[in-house]
Amino acid sequence: MAFWVSNHVCKWRNYNRLGMETRSMSSAHFQKHLISTKKSFRKNIGAYVYCLYGMEKDPALPPKQHLIDARVIYSLAPALGHNQESHPESSARVPAIVDALEKMELTSKFRGSEIFELRSFKPASVDDIASVHAEAYVSGLEKAMDRALQQGIIFIDGSGPTYATAMTFHESLVAAGAGLALVDSVVMSWSIKLVAASNISTDPPVGFALIRPPGHHAIPKGPMGFCVFGNVAIAARHAQRVHGLKRVFIIDFDVHHGNGTNDVFYDDPDIFFLSTHQDGSYPGTGKIDEIGRGAGEGATLNLPLPGGSGDTSMRNVFDEVIVPCAQRFKPDIILVSAGYDGHVLDPLASLQYTTGTYYMLASNIKQLAKDLCAGRCVFFLEGGYNLDSLSNSVVDSFRAFLGEPSLASKFDDPAILYEEPLNKVKQAIQRAKHLHYL
Numbered sequence: 340m341a342f343w344v345s346n347h348v349c350k351w352r353n354y355n356r357l358g359m360e361t362r363s364m365s366s367a368h369f370q371k372h373l374i375s376t377k378k379s380f381r382k383n384i385g386a387y388v389y390c391l392y393g394m395e396k397d398p399a400l401p402p403k404q405h406l407i408d409a410r411v412i413y414s415l416a417p418a419l420g421h422n423q424e425s426h427p428e429s430s431a432r433v434p435a436i437v438d439a440l441e442k443m444e445l446t447s448k449f450r451g452s453e454i455f456e457l458r459s460f461k462p463a464s465v466d467d468i469a470s471v472h473a474e475a476y477v478s479g480l481e482k483a484m485d486r487a488l489q490q491g492i493i494f495i496d497g498s499g500p501t502y503a504t505a506m507t508f509h510e511s512l513v514a515a516g517a518g519l520a521l522v523d524s525v526v527m528s529w530s531i532k533l534v535a536a537s538n539i540s541t542d543p544p545v546g547f548a549l550i551r552p553p554g555h556h557a558i559p560k561g562p563m564g565f566c567v568f569g570n571v572a573i574a575a576r577h578a579q580r581v582h583g584l585k586r587v588f589i590i591d592f593d594v595h596h597g598n599g600t601n602d603v604f605y606d607d608p609d610i611f612f613l614s615t616h617q618d619g620s621y622p623g624t625g626k627i628d629e630i631g632r633g634a635g636e637g638a639t640l641n642l643p644l645p646g647g648s649g650d651t652s653m654r655n656v657f658d659e660v661i662v663p664c665a666q667r668f669k670p671d672i673i674l675v676s677a678g679y680d681g682h683v684l685d686p687l688a689s690l691q692y693t694t695g696t697y698y699m700l701a702s703n704i705k706q707l708a709k710d711l712c713a714g715r716c717v718f719f720l721e722g723g724y725n726l727d728s729l730s731n732s733v734v735d736s737f738r739a740f741l742g743e744p745s746l747a748s749k750f751d752d753p754a755i756l757y758e759e760p761l762n763k764v765k766q767a768i769q770r771a772k773h774l775h776y777l
């Protein structure tokens with residue numbers, strides 16, 4: 340999506356200082372100017388506005404009116420060809436979510452312009468992927484597609500294991516591209532609304548990339564744990580490179596540690612990675628004292644939670660750790676690794692989140708983004724392997740984005756829950772607060 344900078348003359352509005360004064364410059368000049376002035380500019384407004392000529396002609400962006408009206412923008416990349424019989428990370432996952440959204444009348448067919456499905460996005464480029472992964476890995480995976488075509492399915496050594504079919508390379512590019520297009524859309528929506536703030540609702544849309552294969556375990560040198568390309572990490576780099584959004588806050592509430600994202604940004608002070616996960620679960624990384632390295636020390640927060648942690652635990656974590664951490668970091672955009680395998684019904688782990696927990700997270704993260712970064716926020720699907728709890732949780736997340744009441748009481752059965760280890764959770768929270776001076 341480098342078209343924003345490379346293919347157009349950009350206008351850059353310094354909204355606060357210059358009001359509506361607009362300067363036009365070539366993309367190269369623009370980049371140079373951006374680097375030299377963004378420090379002082381950030382002091383004034385904390386972000387930049389890009390306005391683009393020819394935007395409405397670009398088929399990869401939603402029509403301007405949709406960007407104004409939408410409260411949820413989502414993209415689908417179901418990867419129907421990337422599938423292994425009986426594997427939990429299966430091609431049935433995204434279609435199950437889509438069926439549930441339709442059943443609950445949460446698509447544009449029922450909601451008009453409030454909910455917009457972004458369809459005309461492009462696959463990510465190899466350059467996009469290489470912003471996070473080694474080029475040798477990307478080219479090696481592409482070459483492995485011939486072998487996968489002959490054998491039907493292959494397993495990549497030392498990756499968790501992660502399977503690949505002949506479609507995996509292309510469908511993984513599509514998944515990453517679906518996320519990048521949502522970053523473009525939410526940033527553009529904000530720009531349009533800011534310019535026309537006096538007469539348009541300022542309620543910004545949240546993006547949700549309903550994509551697979553997931554990404555947060557994929558390490559720079561290879562795939563891992565069902566994950567092929569680090570979708571959220573690639574989007575974070577894209578937000579920086581293409582939109583000049585310097586500070587990215589990533590929240591990962593999947594039940595497993597997002598070790599891939601963690602590794603990519605471990606020494607980067609501008610990308611804060613905050614992961615909550617079940618203590619001792621795959622892949623065993625993400626200990627509480629893993630806080631970043633060098634210039635990035637303090638910009639990684641890992642909070643392992645004891646098995647059995649549930650709704651109350653996560654509400655406490657959100658209020659006591661996530662909120663103060665994000666407030667102090669002052670992000671330009673929030674990206675979310677949204678895994679639904681912490682649900683009490685999920686077969687791969689043993690936390691006790693409920694549909695209501697995911698509603699709370701969606702609602703609170705949206706509010707956090709509104710408070711801190713003009714609402715710029717994109718969710719990325721990671722885990723979630725019970726198709727019912729996965730679908731219901733995404734449905735309720737959409738309702739949270741729309742500001743509508745939760746349907747969790749219809750989905751959740753309190754009788755299956757047991758007592759949470761709240762004392763242990765409290766100790767973990769205190770330890771994280773101590774380590775991070777919160």
Ligand SMILES: [Zn+2]
Pocket residue numbers: 593594595678680721722723
């Ligand atoms: Zn997971």
